[in-house]
Amino acid sequence: MICEPLDRTKKIYVAGHRGLVGSAMVRRLEQEGFGQIITRTHEELDLTRQAEVEAFFEKEKPDYVILAAAKVGGIHANNTYPADFIMKNLLIECNVIDAAYKNQVKKLLFLGSSCIYPRECPQPIREEYLLSGYLEKTNEAYALSKIAGLKMCAYYNRQYGARYISVMPCNLYGINDNFALENSHVLPALIRKFHEAKEQGAPSVTVWGSGTPLREFLNVDDLADACLFLMDHYEGEEFFNVGSGREITILKLAELVRRVVGYQGGIVLDTSKPDGTPRKVTDISRILETGWRPKIDLETGIRNTYKWFCEKYKTGEFAQR
Secondary structure (H helix, E strand, O other): OOOOOOOOOOEEEEEOOOOHHHHHHHHHHHHOOOOEEEOOOOOOOOOOOHHHHHHHHHHHOOOEEEEOOOOOOOHHHHHHOHHHHHHHHHHHHHHHHHHHHHOOOOEEEEEOOHHHOOOOOOOOEOHHHOOOOOOOHHHHHHHHHHHHHHHHHHHHHHHHOOOEEEEEEOEEEOOOOOOOOOOOOHHHHHHHHHHHHHHHOOOEEEEEOOOOOEEEEEEHHHHHHHHHHHHHHOOOOOOEEEOOOOEEEHHHHHHHHHHHHOOOOEEEEEOOOOOOOOEEOEOOHHHHOOOOOOOOOHHHHHHHHHHHHHHHHHOOOOOOO
């Protein structure tokens, strides 16, 4: 459905502005000329506390909201602290979405995750596959919270006539990613591993699994572009997968990162470690039909991310462990 673009002079609140997605949204909004971008750190505003959230919305009265705040983590964290993941994410979503409605926010965008889909659903993954099978057990709590947020937006649209949009991105990477080896995702972990191997003159880098699983990656700046595009051009009942539409094996990804980093050593596959799902790629037909297209190819995105990583690594911003 065609709609009026966002008014760049109005207030827009980005919840979670320090994270990978939220910081990319702030960069994109600044590029686009938004003059009143509202942000709050966790210390300034605890989104899990209803009274704080309601007081903030009543005072600031944002016109638009980007809900990128969430409790996130890797497989180990999700599997070890499921109660924390479902409780904190549900609280954030309920508090922000309801406060947005009560304070006449004109439009809201909710960031979900492709982990909402069943573990065994057909590939590529279409939006219609939601709730068609069992979730991956290791991140079930997080996935359930994101499904609840997506449905909450849909139900507020249906019952109250709200204008809330939900997007489900694939594996993201980019500036402000998490590079801590103990809980980072595969691409930033590979960047750090190859960089440190180059620095230390190590003969090889070990990559978990067989190297055969297929994964899809999207640069977070492309995601931010897609989110603003939808806020400007869409309102309706559908939610959207957002991805690159391209997949790569883990081994090919490791070889690409090795080339970008300039590491000369070998790659050792540790087949005693799990592969995870053999293939995970989203069908992005729905968002392509709106006119949006991803722009940043994987190698360019990794090069930009690695340049940023090197600048931060030299300052000691990442723990040297």
